[in-house]
Amino acid sequence: MAEVDLTVNINGISCPNPLIVASGPPTLNPNAIMKCFESGAGGVVTKTITYDTMQQLQPKPRMHVLNKKDAFAGKFYSFYSIDLMSEYKPEKWTIFLSNIKKKMKKQRLNGALIASIAGRSYEEWEKLTDMMASAGADAIELNLSCPHIDKDGLMGRAATSSPEVVKNIVKIVKENSSVPVIGKLTPHGANPLELAKIMASAGVDALVSTARFQGLVVDAEALKIVSWGGFGGYGGPWQLPISLAWTAHIVNENLDVPVIGSGGIASGEDIAKFLLVGAEAVQCCTTIMLMGRETISKMISELKNWMIRHGFTKLGDFKGYIIKKGIVKTENLNRQRIYSFSITQKCIGCGICVRVCPYNAIQLNSFKKARINMRKCDNCGLCLSVCPQDAIEMNKRV
Ligand SMILES: Cc1cc2nc3c(=O)[nH]c(=O)nc-3n(C[C@H](O)[C@H](O)[C@H](O)COP(=O)(O)O)c2cc1C
Structure with missing residues (x-):
């Protein structure tokens, strides 16, 4: 295969390729994270680290695939789950992170190790930042997107109901972080563009556009909500055009903050779509869960093949092409x-x-x-x- 350069530097976060494994079950412990790097991931975001004990206890059952036949036939499906945050305490994660860094060095694996955190108070946001950066994380990601946290919180999408809270969290984390800080946007019940502006003005180094929605899946025959019986995160490949639109809106706004596209990515061409609208890199979770870690190297090969087909040798050759060409405005249709x-x-x-x-x-x-x-x-x-x-x-x- 002809050589193409997939390396990317996202405001100081350097990755051998633009595919970052998003926070979730594929990144739940050191073994899982190492497998992602060994499968060729450009970066890995840990499962979200928190002190909230209720968020560390996982409901059982908590994961449900809708249209499962379609999922494995490469067609649209939905993934419905109420996977909460990491079951491991932050102190344990500091040991995990430094061990992962050592193993990566030994195995000569490149890639960004990103710690996803969620505090319940400003003090906890500060403490978690300091702990994870000192333990060797290459960047900190703020979980201001988890759809399961509805109200009265300083984390997940609950925090996003107050621009003041979002601004304060970003500022506190930035002031205490020796590494770049990524803000993750929720598309649910919020305007991701407004959130992006708030986070950018408060100083984030990158943005993730976007996490999943909240959904409610009812079985009309059984007269009940499926599986665990409550609201859950709802996403899948159908989400891609929605996240892509938000990514384009944010890139068009010229906030001077790199955007990491996410939501529904299932192939190398999907990665290309986000880069074409100006994303610097991408994050992917659900596809890796359902199709296995082999899909990481598969998607990277597909991206390379797509680049070769189009005569591109580096990501900069096509990054933002669609935005530069112009998205037709309603008045000009x-x-x-x-x-x-x-x-x-x-x-x-x-x-x-x-x-x-x-x-x-x-x-x-x-x-x-x-x-x-x-x-x-x-x-x-x-x-x-x-x-x-x-x-x-x-x-x-x-
Ligand atoms: C089962 C599951 C667990 C997740 N856990 C987390 C989490 O702990 N922290 C977080 O920030 N995002 C979490 N996410 C969201 C993903 O990181 C990602 O933003 C979202 O699923 C959209 O990407 P995708 O369409 O590639 O799955 C989770 C997603 C799923 C499906």
């Missing part, structure tokens, strides 16, 4: 009816286009072939998009 749609020989007369056309512009003729009345057609494109035979063509009118 094309409103002219300049296309003509035609039905090709491939039509089998299934009638789906007839059913979906909002303008009643399509009918089946006596030979059971679709026919479009261009006087009625509004160029909305729905028929083209749903046709199972790809039997509809769109051309500029002459």
Whole structure:
């Protein structure tokens, strides 16, 4: 395979490639973290470290896959879980971190070891920062995104209901950290762009866009909430375009803070999508959980292949390409009816286009072939998009 340079430096956090394993079960203890590095991860974020004992005790059961057949067939699925924070005390994590660093050195493994923390008071945020940075973490990530923490807290998404609290946490952690600080954004019940602005102005060195949503999955037949019986984190590959949009909004804002894209990544091309909208690197959790750690090196190879196909030799060759090209603003959208749609020989007369056309512009003729009345057609494109035979063509009118 031709050589491509995947190295990235995120405001002082240097990684051999842009794929960082996000905080979660794939990073729950030193063994798991080492396996991620051995599988080629550019960085690893620990499971969130906290002093909150209730957050260290995991509900059982707590993980549920919706559409499991689709998940393993490479299609859309949802992952629903109430995995809380690390079961290990912060003091134990200081030993874990320094041991991981030693092992990485011995095995000549490169990669950023990032400690995810969550304090219940400003004093705890300060203490956790100092402990993890002193133990050898290359960066600190602030868990201001966990969807399970609803109110009255200084951590998880509860903290994000107060801009003042977010600002204070970032400032305290920054003042006490000898290493870069990453703010992780929640997309749930908050405006990630506003949060990004607050975190950037308070001094974070990087942002993660974004964590998961909160969901509630009800089994209507059983008349109950599935699995553990409460609200849970809800995500999956379907989330990618939403996180991508927030990433683009944040990058467009020119906050001068690198963005790490996250949410729904399942392939090397997905990594490329985040970099194309200006992310510096990415984080991934759910795919690695379900497809195994082999998927880390698989996604990196896919990214390399994609770069080679497009003639890129380093990440900077395409980072932010989509943003530079421009995302069309609503006021500049094309409103002219300049296309003509035609039905090709491939039509089998299934009638789906007839059913979906909002303008009643399509009918089946006596030979059971679709026919479009261009006087009625509004160029909305729905028929083209749903046709199972790809039997509809769109051309500029002459
Ligand atoms: C089971 C599970 C446990 C998670 N635990 C944590 C955590 O302890 N701390 C944290 O900041 N994020 C946690 N996350 C969120 C992930 O780090 C990540 O932000 C989110 O899942 C979106 O990425 P993905 O779509 O690649 O999974 C967890 C996610 C899952 C699925």
